[in-house]
Structure formats: structure tokens, C-alpha cells
Amino acid sequence: MKKNLGSLPAVYPMPVLMIGTYDENGKTDVMNAAWGQICDYDKIFISLSEDHKTCANFLKTKAFTVALADADHLAEADWFGTVSGNDTEDKFERTGMHAEKSEFVNAPVIAEFPLTMECELVRVLETDGIYGAIGRIVNVKAEESILNAEGKVDIGKTNFAMFDQFSNAYYGTGEKLANAWDIGVSRFG
Amino acid sequence: MKKNLGSLPAVYPMPVLMIGTYDENGKTDVMNAAWGQICDYDKIFISLSEDHKTCANFLKTKAFTVALADADHLAEADWFGTVSGNDTEDKFERTGMHAEKSEFVNAPVIAEFPLTMECELVRVLETDGIYGAIGRIVNVKAEESILNAEGKVDIGKTNFAMFDQFSNAYYGTGEKLANAWDIGVSRFG
Numbered sequence: 596m597k598k599n600l601g602s603l604p605a606v607y608p609m610p611v612l613m614i615g616t617y618d619e620n621g622k623t624d625v626m627n628a629a630w631g632q633i634c635d636y637d638k639i640f641i642s643l644s645e646d647h648k649t650c651a652n653f654l655k656t657k658a659f660t661v662a663l664a665d666a667d668h669l670a671e672a673d674w675f676g677t678v679s680g681n682d683t684e685d686k687f688e689r690t691g692m693h694a695e696k697s698e699f700v701n702a703p704v705i706a707e708f709p710l711t712m713e714c715e716l717v718r719v720l721e722t723d724g725i726y727g728a729i730g731r732i733v734n735v736k737a738e739e740s741i742l743n744a745e746g747k748v749d750i751g752k753t754n755f756a757m758f759d760q761f762s763n764a765y766y767g768t769g770e771k772l773a774n775a776w777d778i779g780v781s782r783f784g
Numbered sequence: 785m786k787k788n789l790g791s792l793p794a795v796y797p798m799p800v801l802m803i804g805t806y807d808e809n810g811k812t813d814v815m816n817a818a819w820g821q822i823c824d825y826d827k828i829f830i831s832l833s834e835d836h837k838t839c840a841n842f843l844k845t846k847a848f849t850v851a852l853a854d855a856d857h858l859a860e861a862d863w864f865g866t867v868s869g870n871d872t873e874d875k876f877e878r879t880g881m882h883a884e885k886s887e888f889v890n891a892p893v894i895a896e897f898p899l900t901m902e903c904e905l906v907r908v909l910e911t912d913g914i915y916g917a918i919g920r921i922v923n924v925k926a927e928e929s930i931l932n933a934e935g936k937v938d939i940g941k942t943n944f945a946m947f948d949q950f951s952n953a954y955y956g957t958g959e960k961l962a963n964a965w966d967i968g969v970s971r972f973g
Contacts, residue, residue, distance in 0.1 A: 598931065599887075600924040604822040605901050607852055607939065608797045608946050608957065632821035633793040633949070634831040634914045642823040663796055666961055674968025689972055698788075712794050723906050723918060725823045735789040742787065748950040750796065756961055757797050757946070760822070761937040763965060768797065769958035772855050772945055776952060779863025783878055 604630075608757035611672055611765065614641060615660040615694065615703045615711075616652035618680070623694045623703040624648050625686055627676025629758045631661065634729065639714060642727040648680030650719075653728055657716045658700035661730070662708035666754040666767055668692075671707070673765070699733045709738040709753060793819075797946035800861055800954065803830060804849040804883065804892045804900075805841035807869070812883045812892040813837050814875060816865025818947045820850065823918065828903060831916040837869030839908075842917055846905045847889035850919070851897035855943040855956055857881075860896070862954070888922045898927040898942060 609629040616624050626649045631641035639661060643649065653659045664672035671690045678684050687694060694703035697713045704711050714730030721727075743749040756765045772778075798818040805813050815838045820830035828850060832838065842848045853861035860879045867873050876883060883892035886902045893900050903919030910916075932938040945954045961967075 596928045597893075597925045598928055598935070600926055600935070600937075602826045602921045603901075603924045604825055604828075605852075605899060605921070605924045605937070606799050606801070606820065606822050606828065606850075607899075607937075607942075607944050608799060609821070610795050610797060612795070630822050631795065632798070632829070632831070633795045633819050634829075634916060635912075636793055637791045638912070638914060639793075639795065640821070640823075640829065640831070640914075642821070642829070661795075663794075669962055670967045670971040672968070673962065673964055673966070674972040677965055677968050704786075710794060710796075712792075717912050720909075720911075722909075723824075723827070725827060725829075725918070727823060729912060729914070732791045732794070735792045735794045736786045737789055739785045739787055746787070746789070748789075748794070748796075750948045750950060750953070750955065753796075755796050757957075758964065759939045761939060764939070764963050765961040765967075766939065767958035767961055768946075769956035772954040772956055773858055773862065774951075774953050775862055775947065776866055777862070778859045778954075779861070779866050782859040783863040 604760055609760060611664040611756045611758050613662040613664055613672060613708055614649050615705055616649050617656050617702060618652050619655055623687060624652055624680035625675050627672055637732050639730050639732055640727055642725055645726040653716050656701045658702040659730060660697060660702045660704055660711050660713050662705055662711040663755045665709055666756055668707050669756055669765055704736055709741050711736045793949055798949060800853040800945045800947050802851040802853055802861060802897060803838050804894055805838050806845050807841050808844055812876060813841060813869035814864050816861055826921050828919050828921055829916055831914055834915040842905050845890045847891040848919060849886060849891045849893055849900050849902050851894055851900040852944045854898055855945055857896050858945055858954055893925055898930050900925045
């Protein structure tokens with residue numbers, strides 16, 4: 596039995612993305628965003644409100660980073676989503692986290708998060724009430740501890756968080772269900 | 785110790801989205817897409833290759849649906865990602881799944897998936913090598929069995945799958961880690 600729920604942002608799961616930028620004085624800012632996704636093999640699209648300090652920052656620096664938040668730093672990640680970079684608060688002093696400049700783009704890499712995409716701003720998209728940034732992923736920086744023997748990210752070695760917008764909650768990854776492009780052809784040919 | 789991995793599509797997790805459309809003869813097609821995300825409270829953005837039958841279809845019908853695949857139908861969902869709608873194969877005959885026309889848009893709702901976003905095509909976006917569709921979510925249709933007492937989707941009652949593009953694998957949801965806009969202020973004020 597199906598029910599009509601009306602119009603809702605019903606994609607699940609959403610990632611917990613940490614968008615890192617520098618302001619006009621070189622001060623590091625970071626915000627929490629769930630509405631971001633890969634849009635090409637080397638590009639990411641993030642949707643956010645234009646009034647975020649992050650937007651003013653990437654328009655100036657033409658760069659941003661996107662880290663994946665993990666369970667070990669979830670309180671920090673969540674708090675970054677509740678404090679505006681337009682205020683005077685120093686988000687790093689308060690949380691004790693650390694950032695250093697990316698080797699590749701003019702944006703900060705936050706040391707404590709295990710994976711970061713370092714992005715050049717390709718385009719700001721304003722259409723149909725949407726404000727978004729398209730970034731070219733120049734490099735992915737990852738902690739050695741989350742890599743397998745082949746040097747690839749192994750989800751079993753991570754504890755990345757995901758976001759549930761139906762109830763505003765964070766979840767972890769559960770069991771591996773299947774390999775892609777495999778379970779289907781095994782069943783249906 | 786951080787390693788540079790080069791340019792990678794490193795968002796995690798990705799959803800397992802089933803894009804449903806009608807072709808010019810009213811035949812139902814469905815494809816598997818991971819590169820989709822909410823981009824406004826009532827809009828979704830999906831990135832895909834322009835040569836998909838899905839694109840020809842939504843250009844004609846101005847509509848598509850987006851269902852979330854769950855563990856119970858993962859072989860079907862995976863197989864939908866391996867067979868092109870440009871071929872003659874009937875994806876529904878082979879899998880035994882069923883679709884009926886949405887009450888709201890000119891696109892099919894696949895009965896077996898527990899949640900479907902019914903979308904009007906707002907815009908096709910072609911920029912910087914990206915081909916994407918923006919849809920307005922007119923309605924969300926969900927199985928009563930995944931709703932809580934307030935009629936909202938309860939992730940604890942679902943078994944939605946997610947996609948890991950690092951190893952091309954599907955995972956389930958794990959434990960709830962925290963409430964958002966809560967764990968951060970509890971720790972940092």
C-alpha cells in the first residue's frame with residue numbers, strides 16, 4: 596500500500612560533506628553540506644544557499660575542498676553545520692581541529708578528516724532557484740589507514756558518516772550487500 | 785600520513801537511484817544511476833551520459849521518476865544498470881517487476897521499490913562536459929511499511945542500498961550515530 600507524501604527531498608543516503616575555503620584574509624572556513632554529488636568522473640556539484648560565507652570565499656579563491664566526515668569527528672562536523680562563517684567565531688580554535696593549505700588548490704585541507712577532494716571552481720550555477728558550485732577534482736588526499744594493499748580506498752577501513760534528511764540523523768555504513776555489475780547478471784544473465 | 789590518489793569520483797556514500805521513464809511508444813524503461821542528489825527542497829539533479837535511452841525519453845515526456853533501490857531488489861536494480869533501454873530486452877518481463885503510470889507525472893512508478901520521487905523535468909543541463917537533468921519533485925510515493933506513526937519515512941524500517949564507487953559495491957545502512965544539529969552543539973555549544 597503506497598502513500599503520497601507530497602514534495603520532499605527524498606534522496607537517501609546523503610553524504611556528510613565538509614566544504615573548506617579561505618576567506619579574503621586567508622582565514623579557514625568550513626561548512627557542512629549534504630546536497631553534493633559527483634557529476635562527472637572528475638567533477639563534483641554542490642548545492643548551497645548563496646548567503647553562505649563559503650560562496651563569497653570560493654568566488655574569490657576559485658577553489659574549495661570537500662572532505663568526507665567520519666564517525667570519529669561527527670560532533671565537529673555537525674557543529675560546523677550550525678555556526679556561520681559570517682560570524683566571528685573561530686571554528687578551528689573551538690574544535691581543536693587543524694587545517695593546512697592544499698598542495699594543489701587555494702583552499703584548506705582539514706587534517707583530521709580521512710579523505711579530502713581538492714577542487715578548482717569550474718562554474719557557479721544559478722538556475723531555477725538553485726545555487727550551486729561545480730568543482731574539478733584535481734586530487735584526492737586520503738589517510739593511508741583507509742587504503743587497501745592496492746592503494747585504493749577500502750570502505751571497510753573507514754567509518755564515514757551519512758545523512759538521513761527524513762529525520763535529520765547520521766548513520767554509519769552497514770554490511771556489504773553485493774558487488775555491482777555482478778549480482779544482477781548472476782541472477783538475470 | 786596522507787597519500788595523493790589523483791583525481792577520483794570520491795563522494796561516499798552514493799544512493800542507488802532507479803530512473804523510470806516512458807519511451808515514444810509508452811514502453812517503460814528504468815536505469816541505475818548513482819550520480820544524483822537533491823539540489824533544492826523540491827528538486828533533484830541527476831548526471832548521466834547523454835546516450836542513455838532515459839535521456840531521449842525524458843526529453844519527450846518531460847518527466848521521470850526516481851526510486852531508491854533496497855536490499856530486497858538489489859539484483860534487479862543492479863541488472864537494470866547493465867542492460868541498455870536502447871536494446872530490445874524487456875527489463876520488466878525478465879525481472880518480473882511491475883510498473884504503473886504515476887498519478888502526477890508522465891512516467892512510471894515501479895511497484896516493488898518502496899520509495900519513488902515523481903518528477904517533472906525542469907531543465908536539461910549541458911555544461912563543462914556534464915549532462916544532467918533537473919527535476920521538480922511533485923510527489924513522493926512511499927510504502928506504508930516504511931513510515932513511522934507520524935507518516936514520515938523511518939530509515940530503521942527501510943533497507944535502502946547505497947553505492948561505493950571506490951570498489952563498485954553495494955552496502956546497507958549501519959547503526960544510527962547521532963542526531964544532526966544536536967551532537968555538535970551538545971559538545972561545542
